[in-house]
Amino acid sequence: MAPTSTTTTTTVNPMDATDLPPFPDDVPMHPLLVIDYALIKERNPEETERLWTAATKLGFWYLKNHGVDEDVRGMFDMGAETMALPMEEKMKYEIGNEGLSFGYKAAGTNVIDPNGTLDNAQVLNVAKDDALAWPAQARRSYPSTVNARMERTIKPFVERSLAVNNTLLDALNDKLGLPRGTLAQLHPREEYSASEARVLFSPPVVSRQVISAHTDFGSLSFLHNRLGGLQVLVPGAESWQYVKPIPGHAICNLGDAMAILSGGILRSNLHRVMNPPGLQSAHYRFSLVYFTRPGNSVVLRAFTDSSPLIADAVMRAPDPTKYETGMTAFEWFTMRVKNQRMANYKGPEKWLASRGTEHMHTQVAVGPSSVY
Numbered sequence: 001m002a003p004t005s006t007t008t009t010t011t012v013n014p015m016d017a018t019d020l021p022p023f024p025d026d027v028p029m030h031p032l033l034v035i036d037y038a039l040i041k042e043r044n045p046e047e048t049e050r051l052w053t054a055a056t057k058l059g060f061w062y063l064k065n066h067g068v069d070e071d072v073r074g075m076f077d078m079g080a081e082t083m084a085l086p087m088e089e090k091m092k093y094e095i096g097n098e099g100l101s102f103g104y105k106a107a108g109t110n111v112i113d114p115n116g117t118l119d120n121a122q123v124l125n126v127a128k129d130d131a132l133a134w135p136a137q138a139r140r141s142y143p144s145t146v147n148a149r150m151e152r153t154i155k156p157f158v159e160r161s162l163a164v165n166n167t168l169l170d171a172l173n174d175k176l177g178l179p180r181g182t183l184a185q186l187h188p189r190e191e192y193s194a195s196e197a198r199v200l201f202s203p204p205v206v207s208r209q210v211i212s213a214h215t216d217f218g219s220l221s222f223l224h225n226r227l228g229g230l231q232v233l234v235p236g237a238e239s240w241q242y243v244k245p246i247p248g249h250a251i252c253n254l255g256d257a258m259a260i261l262s263g264g265i266l267r268s269n270l271h272r273v274m275n276p277p278g279l280q281s282a283h284y285r286f287s288l289v290y291f292t293r294p295g296n297s298v299v300l301r302a303f304t305d306s307s308p309l310i311a312d313a314v315m316r317a318p319d320p321t322k323y324e325t326g327m328t329a330f331e332w333f334t335m336r337v338k339n340q341r342m343a344n345y346k347g348p349e350k351w352l353a354s355r356g357t358e359h360m361h362t363q364v365a366v367g368p369s370s371v372y
């Protein structure tokens with residue numbers, strides 16, 4: 001299906017949260033632990049312990065005092081400016097079907113359930129490598145609206161997000177019993193990776209999945225939401241629950257790379273995005289994520305040689321082989337992005353391979369969409 005141009009422009013200011021209806025109080029909701037970034041930075045032991053609880057039990061938490069809100073505002077504006085470009089312009093930067101994620105993804109190019117239903121989300125992904133190399137080009141070119149804000153908006157957002165995620169990963173590194181700096185070495189600033197800043201945009205449609213059930217591929221995602229729609233499938237729960245956006249609170253979640261490297265100690269949890277609930281459903285939804293992902297050359301395997309804790313976890317695992325993927329971060333990510341494209345759709349099995357490590361345990365989560 002060719003992407004349509006009907007959803008390409010909006011006058012909605014995505015950041016004007018005061019104009020938005022409140023998140024409803026009559027939908028199922030899951031309260032995440034709130035982690036204070038200022039305390040984590042100081043290496044406060046109690047707060048680090050709470051982070052560890054969040055990272056091992058659900059793999060999702062709120063993060064307050066992260067200091068990135070001003071940059072987030074600029075990023076939402078950049079996203080709105082980019083989505084408002086004519087479709088022909090955006091299509092010059094479309095990511096294509098070869099497993100690349102940097103650039104623009106048109107609506108209706110990804111499959112959102114095993115039957116081949118198409119998505120309705122537009123996405124802009126800017127590579128960490130391009131933001132840091134600017135004004136040189138590292139990975140690819142971008143629309144004019146991105147270039148215009150690379151220096152003053154995107155680069156500062158990427159730099160600050162990197163600092164936040166690196167600090168959180170350092171804290172988890174030490175709790176995992178890994179030698180100091182082990183996780184940092186897997187995410188070198190200079191090595192090319194799939195790390196990227198993402199703006200996700202979807203039009204108001206009632207009871208529609210925006211992103212189907214998935215786990216994040218990478219290490220750590222730093223998410224900023226104004227409207228509801230994000231849902232988690234909490235271990236042991238039978239149905240999906242919303243994560244309520246709270247002003248000044250980012251949402252952090254761990255991805256598959258961390259689950260694999262830690263031998264399953266850290267959790268990469270299933271989540272999905274529905275159209276916003278209640279009165280919020282009448283509004284365009286924007287979200288913003290910074291994804292930290294391992295360097296392209298990192299082989300995805302459990303660090304059993306470096307941590308007795310991880311060695312023990314793998315030994316006790318029902319299926320230890322899933323922590324020896326035999327694939328590099330680059331290979332795995334490319335495969336996942338490729339398998340979710342409509343143009344590469346070859347039936348439910350291949351599509352499921354794009355959903356992440358957790359779908360193997362939780363088949364219910366990837367069935368046809370339902371609101372909760």
Ligand SMILES: O=C(O)CCC(=O)C(=O)O
Binds near residue numbers: 198225230288
């Ligand atoms: O938009 C959101 O709330 C979450 C987006 C997400 O899960 C993703 O892009 O991987």
Ligand SMILES: [Fe+2]
Binds near residue numbers: 214215216271
């Ligand atoms: Fe995600």
